[in-house]
Amino acid sequence: xxxxxxxxxxxxxxxxxxxxxxxxxxxxxxxxxxxxxxxxxxxxxxxxxxxxxxxxxxxxxxxxxxxxxxxxxxxxxxxxxxxxxxxxxxxxxxxxxxxxxxxxxxxxxxxxxxxxxxxxxxxxxxxxxxxxxxxxxxxxxxxxxxxxxxxxxxxxxxxxxxxxxxxxxxxxxxxxxxxxxxxxxxxxxxxxxxxxxxxxxxxxxxxxxxxxxxxxxxxxxxxxxxxxxxxxxxxxxxxxxxxxxxxxxxxxxxxxxxxxxxxxxxxxxxxxxxxxxxxxxxxxxxxxxxxxxxxxxxxxxxxxxxxxxxxxxxxxxxxxxxxxxxxxxxx
Numbered sequence: 001x002x003x004x005x006x007x008x009x010x011x012x013x014x015x016x017x018x019x020x021x022x023x024x025x026x027x028x029x030x031x032x033x034x035x036x037x038x039x040x041x042x043x044x045x046x047x048x049x050x051x052x053x054x055x056x057x058x059x060x061x062x063x064x065x066x067x068x069x070x071x072x073x074x075x076x077x078x079x080x081x082x083x084x085x086x087x088x089x090x091x092x093x094x095x096x097x098x099x100x101x102x103x104x105x106x107x108x109x110x111x112x113x114x115x116x117x118x119x120x121x122x123x124x125x126x127x128x129x130x131x132x133x134x135x136x137x138x139x140x141x142x143x144x145x146x147x148x149x150x151x152x153x154x155x156x157x158x159x160x161x162x163x164x165x166x167x168x169x170x171x172x173x174x175x176x177x178x179x180x181x182x183x184x185x186x187x188x189x190x191x192x193x194x195x196x197x198x199x200x201x202x203x204x205x206x207x208x209x210x211x212x213x214x215x216x217x218x219x220x221x222x223x224x225x226x227x228x229x230x231x232x233x234x235x236x237x238x239x240x241x242x243x244x245x246x247x248x249x250x251x252x253x254x255x256x257x258x259x260x261x262x263x264x265x266x267x268x269x270x271x272x273x274x275x276x277x278x279x280x281x282x283x284x285x286x287x288x289x290x291x292x293x294x295x296x297x298x299x300x301x302x303x304x305x306x307x308x309x310x311x312x313x314x315x316x317x318x319x320x321x322x323x324x325x326x327x328x329x330x331x
Contacts, residue, residue, distance in 0.1 A: 022200025196280035
């Protein structure tokens, strides 16, 4: 059973999901020779108005014969109508309603959603899921290791760090191991903080380093947010514990709480003495675009320069290079 997950809001504690880490538009289906687990898919027609990352996810689910199903949230305009594009693919589909709030009522609602999700998986695949507690502890352990790697971020190659996490997230939970022998970063560049949605194209991390910049922190779903995720008690009320972890960690802009996002990010940006902020968004991704306008105002008040890089799809680093080179000169 291989379920392809879109978004860090899909919990890994219920059953094995592998994270969609991006696909480059094209016709080839070969694995990326860099070993990141990314494949190429012909992009689906008729979804060009979508966030490119969501469009590539749809293409992967429809075209990859090794994918048995898709699990995705109702958290933004693109993901809310995604089921319409997948309904005829003949695979298991499940969409989770993500509360915009983080209070007790929201946790209770989402916990019930997670139990329904587990039951749907059991019905469709004819199997009983009885290891949620064990998986909960495995996620805790995995995130502790990411936390250790994240704490050492400015001393290692950020590109290698992200590549290693992406490769790990394409594996079942029992096979996920955080690399400890990442290449040491050569020299110290201007310090930058990276903000954005899942950075499918890790070439951009390489471009940042090529420009003489050192990433000292981020709030990416696959990095800073996993490192900051609270631990769930495997001996407690499991589904409430998991729901609270998902809803109350470092938040996504789709969760409609800009104040908390800005507060936690600004605190880290100042603690890590960032010289600038790079804000990476997907085209048509309104929650991140709205966030950037507020983000930029707060950074301007602090005298910290920022630049926004907007990607058309999940593999789109070429046009970012010139903007990043110019930004490196500014800071």
